[in-house]
Amino acid sequence: MILNIARDSATKSEILIGFNPGSGKNYNQQEDDRDLSGPGAPVDLWIMSPDGVKLVSKWMSLPKVTRADTVFLTAKAALSGRYTINRSKLTTIPVLYQIWLIDKYKKDSLDLRHNDNYTFDIDLNDTASFGSNRFLVITRQDPALGVHLLNFTGTKAWEGAEIEWKTENEADYTGFTVERSIDDGSTFTAIGVFLSSGMGSYSLPDKTPPVGAGYYRLKIQLVDSSIAYSKVVKLMFSNLNNSVTSNPISIYPNPASNMINLEIEKTNAVGTAKNHSYTITLISNTGYIVKTATTTSQNWQADITGLISGNYVVHVLDNNNKALVGKGTFIKL
Incomplete structure (x- = not known):
């Protein structure tokens, strides 16, 4: 996502906020860029990292469902007047995420996913109208848009076991792994791995079920790299020679x-x-x-x-x- 502060089409300052798995909040010289602008610029916008480094680009991990991430902005200008913060290049951020521009001075906020500009005034005689304490960007997950497991079932079938599940809101970054345990749920082993197709309905046959109790669960890998699990389904198999009955x-x-x-x-x-x-x-x-x-x-x-x-x-x-x-x-x- 790119943000710029502008007074007119010829005068602007630009920053980039990007998301990359494994990136941290503090400055990383391998992927972040320092702000090298000097004093006296007509307009200036930069990111202040938690470890106190002025940046024009900052990469970080997408926030997990239980928290929101905050980016602190500093906005300055050489003249008092009306300015605009413009947003562009948002398409690479999953729709699961809400992105808000917060204006603490005006006690206002803007949904940056659905709006691309915010107009405000800077008064050089009022230090609260500019600087490092006015604007910040908050990114957080929208729980209503997260992937939801609607059901997960296992049934004995003519070819062994049939594992089925239904979901909603999954996207191409959602991963599914069917796991099976043969030691009463103490340990689980993957028997099938899927990347979401967006269809919402999936199935996996287990043609080599264990003799006795088999335990099945679904592991879901989310966009923020966190993991969620389904309930565990238990099936009993009594075919001692482990043969598969023919389909009638x-x-x-x-x-x-x-x-x-x-x-x-x-x-x-x-x-x-x-x-x-x-x-x-x-x-x-x-x-x-x-x-x-x-x-x-x-x-x-x-x-x-x-x-x-x-x-x-x-x-x-x-x-x-x-x-x-x-x-x-x-x-x-």
């Missing part, structure tokens, strides 16, 4: 553009078609239910020409005992 449903053709066929293995049908029924649900990769149907047959067909291209999940539920019969996927061309 099949979907074809796959990929498909017009029609799909679904078959349920007869060994998984209870009773006859006359007294047995299934609920079939099609779910998009964003988690929305796009089609539901009830059938009493082990063979079902659906027209998918109205669906958008992408990946879809199919759930088959036994209406007699409300148990999941099977789960499959297909690609709509």
